[in-house]
Amino acid sequence: MDRVIEKKPNTLKKIALITGAATAGVLLIYNLLFAEHSSKLNVDSERITLGRVQSGMFQEFIAIDGSVDPLKTFYLDIIEGGRVENIFTDDGRMVEKGDTILKLSNTTLQIDFMTRETQLYDLMNERQNSEITMKQDLIRRQNELAEIEYSLALAERKYSRNKMLIAEKVIPQEEFNASKDEYQYLSKRKMLADRSVKQDAQLMEDRLRQLDMSIRRMQANIDMARRTLNNLYVIAPITGQLSTLKAEVGESKSPGENIGQIDDLNGYKVKANIDEHYISRVYPGLQGTFDFNGKTYPVKVAKVFPEVQNNTFQVDMEFAEGAPAGIRRGQTLQIKLNLNDGGKAVLIPRGGFYQSTGGNWIFVVDQSGQFATKRNIKLGRQNPNHYEVLDGLQPGEQVVVSSYDSYGDIDRLELK
Numbered sequence: 001m002d003r004v005i006e007k008k009p010n011t012l013k014k015i016a017l018i019t020g021a022a023t024a025g026v027l028l029i030y031n032l033l034f035a036e037h038s039s040k041l042n043v044d045s046e047r048i049t050l051g052r053v054q055s056g057m058f059q060e061f062i063a064i065d066g067s068v069d070p071l072k073t074f075y076l077d078i079i080e081g082g083r084v085e086n087i088f089t090d091d092g093r094m095v096e097k098g099d100t101i102l103k104l105s106n107t108t109l110q111i112d113f114m115t116r117e118t119q120l121y122d123l124m125n126e127r128q129n130s131e132i133t134m135k136q137d138l139i140r141r142q143n144e145l146a147e148i149e150y151s152l153a154l155a156e157r158k159y160s161r162n163k164m165l166i167a168e169k170v171i172p173q174e175e176f177n178a179s180k181d182e183y184q185y186l187s188k189r190k191m192l193a194d195r196s197v198k199q200d201a202q203l204m205e206d207r208l209r210q211l212d213m214s215i216r217r218m219q220a221n222i223d224m225a226r227r228t229l230n231n232l233y234v235i236a237p238i239t240g241q242l243s244t245l246k247a248e249v250g251e252s253k254s255p256g257e258n259i260g261q262i263d264d265l266n267g268y269k270v271k272a273n274i275d276e277h278y279i280s281r282v283y284p285g286l287q288g289t290f291d292f293n294g295k296t297y298p299v300k301v302a303k304v305f306p307e308v309q310n311n312t313f314q315v316d317m318e319f320a321e322g323a324p325a326g327i328r329r330g331q332t333l334q335i336k337l338n339l340n341d342g343g344k345a346v347l348i349p350r351g352g353f354y355q356s357t358g359g360n361w362i363f364v365v366d367q368s369g370q371f372a373t374k375r376n377i378k379l380g381r382q383n384p385n386h387y388e389v390l391d392g393l394q395p396g397e398q399v400v401v402s403s404y405d406s407y408g409d410i411d412r413l414e415l416k
Contacts, residue, residue, distance in 0.1 A: 351401025
């Protein structure tokens with residue numbers, strides 16, 4: 001026989017448990033399907049910097065500092081060392097070409113010069129005495145030759161006469177032979193005397209020529225010594241401004257030591273150091289500009305020095321339209337050196353975000369202006385003002401360009 005089972009009424013506790021479980025399930029499903037999972041960060045909009053994406057001309061350039069230098073500078077180097085005896089002008093003053101700037105004294109050089117002069121005078125005296133002696137000897141030889149020639153003439157007449165007389169047998173044979181021997185003897189003496197006179201004349205000529213050559217060499221040495229003494233006077237090689245003079249009276253200077261420089265004020269150039277990263281892109285003729293007294297002036301690279309020192313290389317630039325009025329040596333100019341001719345591009349302003357993202361992503365502000373979300377982008381070239389955008393942004397959009405250092409892995413910025 002069947003037994004009727006009574007249905008137990010639902011209790012309030014059971015109903016509450018069922019309701020709670022259902023609510024939790026619904027919330028879990030909603031969170032998985034519809035809830036926002038990105039990390040957020042509230043930021044004060046006044047503490048961030050926004051930049052607008054725009055389309056414009058992109059000019060790739062680098063900002064460098066240039067120093068104004070004279071177009072030509074002549075360095076004053078000591079040729080001969082010595083002690084500073086007198087200074088005739090001061091640095092900062094204008095000097096004319098040929099002006100004496102300072103005088104050095106060098107006792108060793110002065111004694112050497114006087115010694116050489118004494119040697120020259122001795123050599124000239126020796127030449128004069130040698131010429132007198134040799135001419136006297138030559139005259140004596142010529143007198144002896146004249147006497148021999150006279151005796152030979154007498155002996156020749158006697159010998160000729162005796163030849164006729166011996167033929168007629170008027171004189172004995174012995175007398176004829178004596179006249180013949182005397183004639184032959186005097187003939188040989190004349191020949192030897194002639195040779196002696198010629199030899200003495202040639203020897204005198206050679207000796208005097210050697211002495212003359214020695215005198216000329218000695219005179220050349222003295223001229224060199226005189227020029228050396230003249231080098232003790234430091235002379236201005238050009239007309240210009242004596243910009244520096246490093247010398248004091250009584251101070252000793254070594255040969256080759258630099259004591260100052262003279263600047264030619266007829267023109268100026270700009271000397272600048274550039275990071276070695278750009279050495280392959282900087283060449284003569286490259287254009288740039290700088291601002292001076294409220295105006296913009298063009299400059300042009302004139303010379304590139306390929307040597308790299310301290311991670312930089314040096315260039316000389318010239319003023320394309322002449323140096324501006326009022327510019328002075330030593331002034332520093334902020335120059336914008338253009339690396340290309342420019343072209344249309346999508347641009348965003350430079351900012352601290354690049355250090356954190358490497359230019360791979362950026363926070364883009366929503367049109368409502370209430371939040372900004374992370375977006376991947378691709379940047380190209382850059383200059384001190386802008387980055388070139390290759391992909392990921394459109395003109396008119398706003399982006400956060402200030403530093404992201406405090407954002408960590410945040411995906412969304414809530415702008416308050």
